[in-house]
Amino acid sequence: MKIAMVAQPYDGLLPPNQNSIGLIAYNTVLELAREADVTLFGKRPAGRGRGLDLPLDVSYVASASDDLLQFVSCYYPRWAKWLGVSEKADTYPGYVRAVARELDRKDISVVHVMNYWNWSGRLRGGHRRRRIVLEMHAEWLSQMDAAQVRTQLDQVDVLVAVSHHIANLFRAAHPAYQGKIVTAYNGVDQETFSPGQSRLAVRSDEWSILFVGRVSPEKGIHTLIEAFADIAGADDRARLWIVGSRTTLRPDFLVTISSDPLVRALSRFYGGAEGDDYQTYLDTLIRNLNLGDKVRFVGRVPHEDLPDWYRAARVVVNPSVSESFGISVVEGMACARPVVGTRVGGMLETIVDGETGRTVEPERPDLLADAILSLVANPELASAMGVKGRERVAKIFTWRARAHRLLAAYREVA
Structure with missing residues (x-):
């Protein structure tokens, strides 16, 4: 089974340049790679974890069209809103197209997407046997227009929620969803996060x-x-x-x-x-x-x-x-x-x-x-x-x- 973990395009994936979702994706694929063939997808960042010996592939994709949309949205917000550029920029269309091409090239069978529910159909493409796993770290699917979300949920085989709270909100908002719903909590490295003496200089009277x-x-x-x-x-x-x-x-x-x-x-x-x-x-x-x-x-x-x-x-x-x-x-x-x-x-x-x-x-x-x-x-x-x-x-x-x-x-x- 070949698995792809598709991170958000703005996530820092490899240490030491990680954000919260990037850190979750990175630690998750390290464990998945013990038992499966895994590729981690992200947008090429600066200073990306050089020298790491990883048991998986890291595939970076970039999109000049996305960069242009982000530039216009950031520096010309009024024009961007009037032209609908801001909404399109938020979906990163170039990034998802580039990832989809790589999925086909690598013959990926399970695609695990972080948060971006509106990518599901594009990443599945015409592959009937490819499975789409959508993981939500926010309440968005219970807050968006249900009819709009439903068109993408038809492409999702597994909905992963980071807590029962997110899963229950999803069930209430989309009772007709036929796929599997799984709660998978975030993890902590207990060797790194452990009791002990702090190296910080702390005053004894505080x-x-x-x-x-x-x-x-x-x-x-x-x-x-x-x-x-x-x-x-x-x-x-x-x-x-x-x-x-x-x-x-x-x-x-x-x-x-x-x-x-x-x-x-x-x-x-x-x-x-x-x-x-x-x-x-x-x-x-x-x-x-x-x-x-x-x-x-x-x-x-x-x-x-x-x-x-x-x-x-x-x-x-x-x-x-x-x-x-x-x-x-x-x-x-x-x-x-x-x-x-x-x-x-x-x-x-x-x-x-x-x-x-x-x-x-x-x-x-x-x-x-x-x-x-x-x-x-x-x-x-x-x-x-x-x-x-x-x-x-x-x-x-x-x-x-x-x-x-x-x-x-x-x-x-x-």
Whole structure:
């Protein structure tokens, strides 16, 4: 069986230049390659993991037409919107055509596509026996026009959801879908993400709360900062570390298409009551709460360096308003850290409330502060939760477990 993993065209696939989906695709194909002939497809990036000895093929494709569409969409947005260029640019037509040609050349029998549901028919082409596996890391298929999505779902043999939350939303939105639906959780490398001594220089008279992820409204950073004001007021030694790129997600990727009122309310950060620049809003909030010397925006950290940040933190927090899975809390658990997350999406499946950490309602800074302080005040409980968390990761959230789940689905439909 020949398998192709088709990444998004903007994903960094090979270390050290990986984004979240690129990292998932890379670690998944490494495990799949133990038992199958695998090719990983992506767009040719700069500095792509030179010197790696991989048990699989990595096939890069490029498209000058896509580059032109992206240029026009970025630098001439009004013209691009008027001409329909922006919508076309988002589908990367040149990339998917180039991948389809390579699939034919390599005689691929199973094609695993990341997120881009509207590529399914093009990648299947005229190959009746080729199987299409579509993996969703977002709620898009439950938020798009059902009739439009259905034309592509007819080409999909297996729908892979990154959590039961995504799978259940899909079932509710598309009850007539006849293909197989599989949940395959993301994984964590337990050798890399493990308990131990951090190499970070941490002051002995301080303790830290850690957030890891994109600094964007749906991640609830504003709620975390408001909660931290109460925490810092209760304990002057507290510090907040925010690790991740300061990149605001486009509203049409989530906020404007969501049916969740809490998510739609985030429109206040996109030209609404709170302005149109989330980063400026956070900086102003920190200044108004007199937290300037206690909150640190670390920025993006190489993935291999993240374990040191987890190990140095007292508590790992994810205050998201919307979350398909919640990889940061799983990485924190792998490092034996207690975690606090919101009761949304996939985090209801990753965190066991009262056993591996605490869960609270989203957009409630008071409850978030109380949950964090309860763990800090009881170090024995926090340590026990860290141990339980690592045990849970070993049982459920490994790359090997994910690959075995996928291989079983491939074999069933092939």
